[in-house]
Amino acid sequence: MALSKVLAERLFTHETLVHAISGAAGATVAMSLFYPLDTIRSRLQVEEGRESKSIVEMLRDIMESEGFEGIYRGLSPVLQSLWCSNFVYFYSFHGLRAVFSTDRGHSAGRDLMLATIAGVINVIVTTPMWVVNTRMKMQGAIAQYGPHDQENQSANYKFRSLLDGLITIYREEGVHALWSSTLPSLILVSNPSIQFMVYEALKRRCETLGIALSAGTAFSLGAISKCIATVLTYPLQVVDYRDTHFSTPIKEQRECGACWAFAPTEVMEAMRFGFRSAKVEKIAKSLSVQHLIDCSGVSYGCKGGDVCDAMDYLIATDYQFVLEADYLPYSAVKHSTCQRQVTPSANITIGQSTCEDFSKSEDSLLSFIAYHGPVVASVDATVWKDYLGGIIRYNCDAGPKNHAVVIAGYNLTHSPPYYIVRNSWGRSFGDNGYMYIATGRNLCGIADKITLLYPKYN
CATH class of the missing domain: 1.50.40.10 (Mitochondrial carrier domain)
Incomplete structure (x- = not known):
């Protein structure tokens, strides 16, 4: 035919x-x-x-x-x-x-x-x-x-x-x-598709067994199929690296403009635990931001700086991260010299780093976060000082970049879908140090300049 x-x-x-x-x-x-x-x-x-x-x-x-x-x-x-x-x-x-x-x-x-x-x-x-x-x-x-x-x-x-x-x-x-919002919507397609398949399979089974499909039976089959679909698709819809095993306590940079050091360090903490240390450590351990500021050779200190340039320098010099416990506590100042010579104890360096513009393809950014892990985002945080909570979904322009944060996941089940953003302004900021920004519109310039870090384990 x-x-x-x-x-x-x-x-x-x-x-x-x-x-x-x-x-x-x-x-x-x-x-x-x-x-x-x-x-x-x-x-x-x-x-x-x-x-x-x-x-x-x-x-x-x-x-x-x-x-x-x-x-x-x-x-x-x-x-x-x-x-x-x-x-x-x-x-x-x-x-x-x-x-x-x-x-x-x-x-x-x-x-x-x-x-x-x-x-x-x-x-x-x-x-x-x-x-x-x-x-x-x-x-x-x-x-x-x-x-x-x-x-x-x-x-x-x-x-x-x-x-x-x-x-x-x-x-x-x-x-x-x-x-x-095409990619989030496409990911969510799998949920009703599985639900419908399970429902149809259960309905055919009832017909085979001679069970009448009453309103109550249909309701029960619908509820069961929805539960199964949700369990199977939830990992695709919500990626959240705030889990205490991956995430170290929220840090506070105070008056020191060293976000260029905080955000990459926090990404490396999650990478270190997730890809290696989970075998021997029960929770992620904090890496020393102070050591990075004092001893890496990056000259930015507390004056702010470009994350991409800083990461290129760390790769070129093969900077070795150290555990926070092995160096001085964070003091919100840059010392003129490295205050203590320590043996690199974290066994991790940055093997490769790239900076990408995802402003026209936030769907690709979501995919990277799901399959690779947290990323560093350079943002326009001008209005963040007034942030009280909830999801930022308008009135946050993509202006000049003045801050660096970690995108620690996303939630596509919410309306609207949002990024989970880890800040370095202490636990009193936002939701215990985190904030939420709607996906799909490059709010605050969150997708303009993404730093992707690829660790190298020693």
Whole structure:
């Protein structure tokens, strides 16, 4: 049978269209009913400074400050996008299922493959819509800075409609911004794909055993399949090197501008433990930042400096890291000479270092963090002094770089997805020394200048 005839008879059918419309309509109705709760969830995730945390209090606060419109802000474009997204997914899945059907029926493996393909098609087609929806929903949200910082008190996106948002982002940020969350979305495709496969397999098993598929049974199968999918895909969606085994205690550079030394040292601590010391040490050990400042030969000291240049110098001189316990405690000053000659005890050096610009390909940066480990990011931290908590998702420009931090992971299950950033301003900063920056928009210039360190073990 010719391919065109197969497509005409199986892909473009009334049954496939009914499945797609039913799926889209069901999702749209459900979202319309529960949209206020979704708005509250998004606000609580972003506005951690709010005193009111309950659903009722949040509803009251939003309606008092923004009116009834506040709890339904962005509903229209969300419904449009949700309709398109579910229509594309269900049509793609059931259409492909019909095309590849055989006399032997359907199998779990085939369902997984087809669900994944349908999910990928859905992501590619509808990602720009969800980028606009996320920004529209947060119009009116409070930024996570100090109360005196009036300039950053509200999001500056005022899109009138879904189409207006698409056009505005395209004009002001370029076409790549519309697909900025493609990789996180593609990774998340695996979750519903596995869930659907497991659900279909369990449903077929029930049919084989003669168990009627009642509402309660269907609910139970759905819950079981979701749990299995989450367990299997969670490691891909959340990478977090803050685990106490990998991460040393948060450091505080104080008035010394030696972030150029702190960030690389902290990356090397995680690398050292993760790739070698875990066999003999139960937790990561701190390396000496003070030794790096005093004894490496890098002249920056407490005056600030370029991380890339500093790492090139350390490689050229084969600098040997030492454990913090073997040298002087950190004193926030650069001594004129190395204060103590010690035998390099950490058994690690920087074998190779490269500096890359990931501003146009943050998806590649996420992949590197997942498969390689923490990285050093040179950032514009001008507004960070007012950071109180939550996720920075706007009003943090990619200006001149004035600070260096560690990207210690990411979370793609959150809305919006975010980087986990380790700072060197003490535990009183942010979330016990960490902060969170939304992925996909190069906020604070976080992806402009990434230093990738490759350790060499002695």
